[in-house]
Each structure stands twice: as C-alpha cells, then as structure tokens.
Amino acid sequence: MKYLHTMVRVRDLDASMKFFCEGLGLVENRRKDYPEGRFTLVYLGAPENPEAEVELTWNHDDEAYTGGRNFGHLAFAVDDIYATCQHLQDMGVTINRPPRDGRMAFVRSPDGISVELLQKGASLAPAEPWASMGNTGSW
Ligand SMILES: C[C@@H](O)C(=O)SC[C@H](NC(=O)CC[C@H](N)C(=O)O)C(=O)NCC(=O)O
Numbered sequence: 373m374k375y376l377h378t379m380v381r382v383r384d385l386d387a388s389m390k391f392f393c394e395g396l397g398l399v400e401n402r403r404k405d406y407p408e409g410r411f412t413l414v415y416l417g418a419p420e421n422p423e424a425e426v427e428l429t430w431n432h433d434d435e436a437y438t439g440g441r442n443f444g445h446l447a448f449a450v451d452d453i454y455a456t457c458q459h460l461q462d463m464g465v466t467i468n469r470p471p472r473d474g475r476m477a478f479v480r481s482p483d484g485i486s487v488e489l490l491q492k493g494a495s496l497a498p499a500e501p502w503a504s505m506g507n508t509g510s511w
C-alpha cells in the first residue's frame with residue numbers, strides 16, 4: 373500500500389496556487405487539463421517529500437462546495453512556524469489558530485480547507501482546547 377495524494381476541489385485555481393505554493397511553499401509536480409471533462413488537476417508536493425501530494429481539482433464550471441464536515445485538515449511540518457505564519461499573514465491569510473505555543477497553527481485555504489502547521493521537532497500531541505479564534509496580529 374502506498375499513499376498517493378489528498379484531493380481538494382478549488383474554485384479559484386490561481387488563488388489556491390498562490391496559497392499552497394507562494395504561501396506554504398509547495399511545488400507543482402505536474403498538471404493535466406481535461407477539456408472534455410471541463411476540469412484541471414494540479415499535483416503539488418512539499419520539497420522534502422514531493423511524492424505525498426495534494427491534488428487540486430479545478431472544475432471549470434464554478435460550483436459551491438458544501439458539506440464535507442468529515443474532512444479535517446491537511447498538515448505540514450514547517451521549519452519556523454512563526455515566520456511561516458507571518459509570511460501568510462503578510463499575504464492576507466487569516467491565522468485562524470495562532471502559534472502561541474510555538475508548536476501548532478491553523479489557517480484555511482481560499483476554499484476554506486483547513487491547514488495545520490506544525491513546528492518541526494515539536495510534539496504532535498493534540499493541542500489543548502483552542503485558544504480564542506481570531507487573528508490578533510501578534511502571537
Ligand atoms: C487522476 C486521479 O488522481 C483522480 O483523482 S481523477 C478522479 C476523478 N476526478 C474528476 O473527475 C475531477 C472532476 C470532477 N468533476 C470532480 O470534481 O471530481 C473522479 O473520479 N472524481 C470523483 C471524486 O469523487 O473524486
């Protein structure tokens with residue numbers, strides 16, 4: 373058994389590429405257009421393990437995606453969680469769960485896909501009950 377990818381549907385491919393690549397540092401491995409199916413698939417990977425991919429599915433005919441409560445988040449380990457969150461915030465991304473503990477933060481993609489950021493080397497134990505939500509601008 374080999375893990376391949378997690379697929380998320382995105383409504384604005386450019387905005388999602390900016391978030392996942394410029395914001396989080398993922399790299400495009402490949403993409404394929406399916407004009408007959410009116411969709412595009414873009415496979416992104418992290419530099420350290422590019423084979424574990426995020427598959428962005430962009431349906432050319434826009435639709436609102438609802439439900440999916442069973443989906444939790446995508447998780448990435450970062451070198452410096454404060455610097456990563458500051459970079460994302462400078463790009464206009466809301467830091468939904470700031471890295472007050474220096475260990476864990478949560479942000480959301482343009483489509484509301486939850487993304488967990490974990491400081492490399494930090495404990496992966498579940499976080500204590502979340503501190504109040506909201507982006508105070510400082511942590
Ligand atoms: C190539 C492989 O990695 C795929 O995931 S293709 C799976 C296929 N995707 C699509 O048809 C994309 C367009 C479609 N309108 C959609 O939004 O899924 C597929 O079977 N998708 C169905 C699914 O539930 O994933």
Ligand code: NI
Pocket residue numbers: 377379427
């Ligand atoms: Ni797939």
